[in-house]
Amino acid sequence: MGKTIAEKIFDAHLVDRPAGDIHVIRMDAVFCHEITTPVAINDLVSRGKDRVFDPDKIKAVIDHVTPAKDSKTALQGKILRDWARRHQIKDFFDIGQNGVCHALFPEKGFVRPGYTVIMGDSHTCTHGAFGAFAAGVGTTDLEVGILKGVCAFHYPVTMKIEVKGRLPQGVFAKDVILAVIGTIGVNGATNKVIEFCGEVVDRMTMEERMTLCNMAVEAGATCGICKPDMTTVDYLWPFIQDEFADKTTAMNAYEVFCPDADAEYDAVIEQDVSDLKPMTTFGYKPDNVKPVAEMKGTKIDQVYIGSCTNGRIEDLRIAAAVLQDQQIAPTVRGIVSPATPQIYAQALGEGLLKVFMDAGFCVTNPTCGACLGMSNGVLAEGEVCAATTNRNFNGRMGKGGIVHLVSPATAAASAIAGHIDNSKLFKG
């Protein structure tokens, strides 16, 4: 019987089967940030086990609240920084080099096909875009990962989502994943891995695949995975060119992590996107989705473009193209947060930041900040934000605030309109 991508990765990393179908697997990378790691560090210290399994396989970043906003966040940063220094973790990213983890670490080439990755962050599923098994975990799993380089999971059950057709103009990866979540629900993939495939995924860039996999957890999935292909190899080439003679050789090596034709899936879902419209959320769950056109006229106070979902260079290009020679509505506060310093510099070089600023946007440093209501754009009670982020939970961007999840194009168009709208962009 054939195997899915996740099954192949698990079989290649098995350390132990302590009971039932529990697989303790070896980690190729353990990612850390300053919100969920300090408690693990303090616990290791208090247990007299202040060690790391391999400093080269641990990558750390201060990203959620940076620069620190108060004494507490300064302390969280300090605990992570001091720990990274005393364990010679060379891939530690602080002020000036730091950015949103799930945008920064792929950009550094830290994720490869067939890898296993954990992080104390639910959106770790983003890295599955590279054909890796990447799962968000809690602080205790992270702590054991740091100390032992292993993590326990049930053997993966995989759901295949085949995205067919051709995306209409003005409809993006964000709209696809919102539609998928709307179809299967916030509990639709719980305890499962989602394998995204099909012609639309094959044509997607790595950034688009990351947007897709990023929100797999909003349907409950352990991980979203795309099979490695030449797009993956092209993206990774600067980091792997010393390992392989040429790109074809690299692809042949990664081929072992492609699913077998006779792999068994728990469910197969086909999503034809040829007639898909730009989507948005309403209410407080990511599966409360409807076409933007049906929400037209919903007044907004803020537009936020950024986050691990949609804060990458392609997202900024799309939003800037909409904002070119335009002004955002005087009642709207526009905030754009390039997800990493590299993206920031690129956007600066391409003149995108000027477009945002001329349109009336504020450009912030790279940080997770506003997405989870921790800094840099928290909403007041009753305020409404159109955001390119991933969660519309009650209070997510600030107590009493309301979030509508949209694509960068819809966010930019809505900023101009002053309400949720992209009728000028999308003639569906």
Added chain:
Amino acid sequence: MKNFSGKVLFLDRSDINTDEIIPAKYLTEISKEALKPYLLEDLKMEEFTPGKDIAGKAVVVTRANFGCGSSREHAPWALEVNGINLVIGESFARIFRQNMFNCGMMAVELPAETIDQLFTRYAGGQTTIETDLQKGLFRVSDGETTTQIPFEISEFDRALVDAGGWVGFADKKY
């Protein structure tokens, strides 16, 4: 081993996420105890007053997909420092469920019909649940009637409960 018996807090809603259990603005705390006053602060549910309704409770009974969203272990910790080590529900989000057992706490799934019966029969009253881990039995009582409900947890989950969590287990073994 932690305590798994006591008064019950009924939360009659599905998809209660970890932002509702403990809002992100409190993630700047690095001690578990500091989370105590903020448990379920942003819970979107009618007729729920966090402080008053949580006081003295030791068990949560809820619906489907409890703990979805963020991976924050602050959610189990906020429950734990409020004396709640057991959540019984129709289903749980993967990370939350794992976090509970990783902390030596329990997230126990019961069939939807059983959960329904618990809500119908016991919600609103002074209900207690006594957990018999050896027999795999919950004794639910409101002082008048008692219902015995069998439950199962896996061998691995039981090992984590016995070890007081995953760090203790993994450190011995790997």
